[in-house]
Each structure stands twice: as C-alpha cells, then as structure tokens.
Amino acid sequence: MVHAHVDHQGESLNLAAEAVMLNSGEQWTPMRAAVFEALAGFDRPASAYDVADAVSRAEGRRVAANSVYRILDLFVGVNLARRVESSNAYVANAHPECLHDCIFLVCDQCGDTTHIDDDNLSDAVRQAARKTGFAPERPVLEVRGRCASCQSSG
Structure with a gap:
C-alpha cells in the first residue's frame, strides 16, 4: 500500500501523538506527554532510563524507569x-x-539507527x-552494519 507520509516534528509531532x-x-496525561516529548527529543534510540533521566530533569523530580517502561510499551502498542x-x-x-x-x-x-518503511519487504517476511x-x-x-558516515570516516 503506497501512501504519502506526513513526517511530524516538534509541536506537530506532539499533537499527532496526542490525537493517535x-x-x-x-x-493523554501530562506524564505521557512528558515521556513522549523526551523520547522525541533524542536523535538516537533511547532506553527507558535515558527517557526517565530526561523527564526527571525537565520535571525537576525523580521519575522511575519502571513507570517510563510501562508508558513506552503503551506507546509501542498504539504506534x-x-x-x-x-x-x-x-x-x-x-x-x-x-x-x-x-x-x-x-x-x-556509532549506534545511529534509521527506521525505514518497505511494505514489500515486510509483506514478504509475513508471507514466508x-x-x-x-x-x-x-x-x-534489524539490519546491523555500518552507516554511510562511519564507512566514509574509515
């Protein structure tokens, strides 16, 4: 199925997340909003501990990683x-x-992680x-290897 993606950023992404x-x-609770905003602020995949630390700094209080894990699992479940x-x-x-x-x-x-969509490939995996x-x-x-930047730097 081919369709146009709207890649959201910043406030547009937060509003799209709330709507979904x-x-x-x-x-869409204040804590869920804070966790999503923190996660969206990372330029690499973040662990629940990374997100908990970011939310803790932003909120000025300690946020437990266990709470963040539950919210992240919910986020995965609703896309x-x-x-x-x-x-x-x-x-x-x-x-x-x-x-x-x-x-x-x-x-x-370097740990850089790129997400791509290829419905043909994933459909083939499902079919197999x-x-x-x-x-x-x-x-x-998940395809492990070296990104273009690391390949060019030696």
Missing part, C-alpha cells in the same frame, strides 16, 4: 514509538498515523512466516 493516543481510547529490540531502546514514530512493520538499520560503530504455519503479529527487522 486519544483515538485509540487512551488518555507512537518503535522498539529497537537488539538494543532495548525506543524511537518516536514521526508518522504515527501510519502503521508499518519496523525495519531498522543499526550502525554497530505464514507458509510455515506461523502467524506473524509484529515483525521487527
């Missing part, structure tokens, strides 16, 4: 965030209105799984 959360029947399985970290979904399987390119040298009698629910593909 409310449309899924969930509340506001993606989980990079191999590094147990999360990225904000810049187009939360679109549902795609996750395909991550993870640089082993079904041929074996397996019912795929949430394919996550």
Whole structure:
C-alpha cells in the first residue's frame, strides 16, 4: 500500500501523538506527554532510563524507569514509538498515523539507527512466516552494519 507520509516534528509531532493516543481510547496525561516529548527529543534510540533521566530533569523530580517502561510499551502498542529490540531502546514514530512493520538499520560503530518503511519487504517476511504455519503479529527487522558516515570516516 503506497501512501504519502506526513513526517511530524516538534509541536506537530506532539499533537499527532496526542490525537493517535486519544483515538485509540487512551488518555493523554501530562506524564505521557512528558515521556513522549523526551523520547522525541533524542536523535538516537533511547532506553527507558535515558527517557526517565530526561523527564526527571525537565520535571525537576525523580521519575522511575519502571513507570517510563510501562508508558513506552503503551506507546509501542498504539504506534507512537518503535522498539529497537537488539538494543532495548525506543524511537518516536514521526508518522504515527501510519502503521508499518519496523525495519531498522543499526550502525554497530556509532549506534545511529534509521527506521525505514518497505511494505514489500515486510509483506514478504509475513508471507514466508505464514507458509510455515506461523502467524506473524509484529515483525521487527534489524539490519546491523555500518552507516554511510562511519564507512566514509574509515
């Protein structure tokens, strides 16, 4: 299915996240908003501890990583965030209105992680799984290697 993505940033991303959360029947609480804003502020996948530290600094009080984990898991469930399985970290979904399987390119040298959408590739993975009698629910593909920047720097 080909469609145009709206890649949100800043306030537009926060508003899109709030709308997706409310449309899924969930509340958009101040803590959820703070966690999402902190996650969206990272330029790399962030752990729950990274997000908890960022929220703690912004709120001026300690926020427990366990609370952040629960919120991040909720975000993954409603498509506001993606989980990079191999590094147990999360990225904000810049187009939360679109549902795609996750395909991550993870640089082993600098840790940069790029999310790409390729419905043909993920459909092929789902189809291959079904041929074996397996019912795929949430394919996550991760390709490990070196990003263009690390390749050019030696």
